[in-house]
Amino acid sequence: MKLAHEFRQASGPSAWDCHFLADRWEGPGWVEDHAESWVGQVVNGQVFTLLGQVGWLTGLWRSPSGSVYVAEGSHLRGGMHINRAEDPLHPDWKFHALPFLAMGVWGLDDQFVLAWGPKVGQRESALFCWDGKRWQEWDSPGEIIAMHGLARDFIYAVGRNGLIAWWNGGKWNTVPSFTQAVLTGIHAVSEDEVYACGDNGVMEGSVYGWSEVVESPGMVTDVAKYAGTVWLAGEEDGLLRLQGPTLEEADASLRASAFDVRERLLVTSPECLADSQDGKKFRRLPLEGFISRLSDRPPLW
Template sequence: MPLGHAFRKVRGPSIEDCHLLADRWDGKGWVEDHAESWVVQVSAGRMFTLKSQVGWLTGLWCSPSGRVYVSQGSGSLGGGIHVSPGEDPSAPQWAFHELPLLAVGVWGLDDRFVLAWGPRVDKREDGMFRWDGRAWHPIPCPGQVISVHGLAPDLVYAVGRKGLIARWDGSRWHPVPSYTQASLSGIHVASQDEMYACGGNGVMEGSIYGWSEVVESPGQVLEVTKYKGDTLVAGASSGLLRLKGNRLEPLEPSLPVTSMDSRERLVVATPEELADSLDGKSFRRKPLSQFVDLTRDIPTMW
């Protein structure tokens, strides 16, 4: 049976300069013992493999300095954060920071404020750790976190299961009423007065003063971001969507987006391709076949 391949997450300013998580499996369905997670870098338009392993690499974040953080939450390998300076894609260097949790995500402001979260392996509770540039320190966890975003050490929001929305004020998490029990998978903080969260139920809008539901989605939505004044939503099977007033309108139906970045160009990942745009209308595309060709002669690890 042919191997299965897919892109999963992308972070970076363009599809010519980015990092991504990709998967390769036995073609029968993603099972941890018969599948690999890959960290891939595109530099000057050329694709490089940086790291691969059997098991689950769950999250990806690239700091403003270019350092790369990848979360690991594998039942067989344990949990923690892989860190790379991200300087030379032809000779990648990695350090693994083991943590007592199956890390399901990682995000930060800079290399002195990085958060990792997931189920603790030493306690029957969800955990969160903060990297301060020298060491990881446990901090309280507001619940089953899925995604985190913010603008400053005292303006960070987390969303997650059972409608979780919480604000970090620099020293502790404060739960925020969200008026939903649906899982929230995406959060984007544009300012104190403009924030968005999304999940299976649709898109919510908020501020430091509170949250309200804006619109129900036509299907599952995974991430939300702001780009050049537009609020864009990763609609998976519904394509790339744009929030206009109290409705979601198709922006690019041919892109079943699962992951987005908006630091320079709008950069998106679908299972089958990467794409970017300067205007949200005309897209450059990089097909999955480039990853397939890159790994074709590399033996599977299971």
């Protein structure tokens, strides 16, 4: 039985100090009944596996304190896994069942974590906020795919049908995006500088309005600004950067799919986790570290 593996998302200060989502599955295509989602942790460049299951773990965010929040939106259940333990050898998972299929998670700190996804059995989107003690339902601005912000009164959400909305601390304000494209990435630099990306390319905006910066040759899945440069995850087109009104190839070999920006630019690709302190030199943590951790574990399906 031939098994496939890939990284899907990482969150933390660097590729050498982060938590990640990864998949293992059988056959040429990913099928939930014959696939596993795993949460792993990297400590000083060493890979550990913390949680694995059949059923889709859909999103991950690591708080500044080191706690990790993992969304689940499988056919079995919906909710959030929380692990506050720093020691990768002794994780302490708590599962919070919620009435929706959690498809993503992002936050500011352990008293402000947002999770989103479709309500079970309904054509309606849900958004929940964790205050450190309980989950409270918020109004949802639409079908959210990604969120980012700077403070509890300055949060952006993007998603399907060109959704761009910002939270001012009391309500959502939908911003005209002039597109019906699926928007998959958002990064707020300041109140006057916010970037979004998706099927249509790259957009820049603020609370005053949005405009298209550049069309992309293919799908761009995430965007982040680091070391004065706007970076785009181009997947098959590699790691891209914005140079004026054009997209420039930064590293074609790094099939970037997601970012986290803290101490370093942390890049997730299916084959490796990579990071850079200057936006020029990248170090890489290969997928083989994750594969070897599972080499003696039979599949769970």
